[in-house]
Amino acid sequence: AQTVTQSQPEMSVQEAETVTLSCTYDTSESNYYLFWYKQPPSRQMILVIRQEAYKQQNATENRFSVNFQKAAKSFSLKISDSQLGDTAMYFCAFMNLMYSGGGADGLTFGKGTHLIIQP
Amino acid sequence: AAGVIQSPRHLIKEKRETATLKCYPIPRHDTVYWYQQGPGQDPQFLISFYEKMQSDKGSIPDRFSAQQFSDYHSELNMSSLELGDSALYFCASSLEGGGTEAFFGQGTRLTVV
Structure with a gap:
């Protein structure tokens, strides 16, 4: 079974700053997908970005990008x-x-x- | 654009009662997933269906059952409800199985009293 670990329960940054959220995972599989989802106070689950494990190029979506390190099993999100x-x-x-x-x-x-953007 | 529709949005049941949650996927989506999110928790995968057949099973209690119908909508049946079943239940749908983007519904908030 796979596990996903996010070591930062809460982060707070000022508006316009850049922030990086950490994620590590553990799996014995070689073919998989990784995702970042956003859940605002409305509780709606919104896909932010997706990465296929077989792709070496890091995914980007406008202001959102990932740093995918397959060997290290790390998948961080930069906003x-x-x-x-x-x-x-x-x-x-x-x-x-x-x-x-x-x-x-x-x-x-x-x-x-939990990411908080301060004005 | 059409989204995933879940009904009801809110449901209050008493202990030991039965509840049925419904999910209508995005048109032409052939895959449905069910997740349970307790208060302050991450979503837990319950079960998925692809082309009307069960595809994968997660931490779904034996008291729960689900199916996907010929029109691709899905229902989650929950019996002998317990206080601990109080949660937000999400349905998600995607096209052609895993890996493609799964679109989530707005969820059904179940409260067991």
Whole structure:
């Protein structure tokens, strides 16, 4: 079974600063996906960014980017030019790639990091 | 754009009662996932379905059962409810199984009293 560890229960930064959220995972699988989800006070789960393990290039989505270190089993999220609307709980998540063309393994989530953006 | 629809949004049940949660995936999505998120907790995977067949099973209690119907909607049936079942229950859907983006519904908040 895989585990996901987020070692920062809470972080607080000033608006416009850059912040990095840490995530490490443990798995014996070689093919998998990693995700960062955002959960604002509304409790809606919103996908922020996704990384396929077979891709060496780090994923980026506008102000969000990841630092994926497969050998170290590390998957950190960097938020640039942070905004008040980024205040939320951030969950790192892992999914096995069961097999191509179908099948659906569930996500394993970390405990989350509560990110607070101060004005 | 259509999103994942969950009903009801809120549900209050007494101990030992039964509850049924419904999930309507995004049109053409063939995969449904159920998650349980307790207060202050991370979501826990319960069960998933792909093309109307159970695909993966997580920490779903034996008191719970689920299925995916021919129109791809899914229902989570919960019996002999306990106080500890009080949680936010999320349904998510995706196209062609794992790895593609899973879109989450807004959740059903179940309170057991």
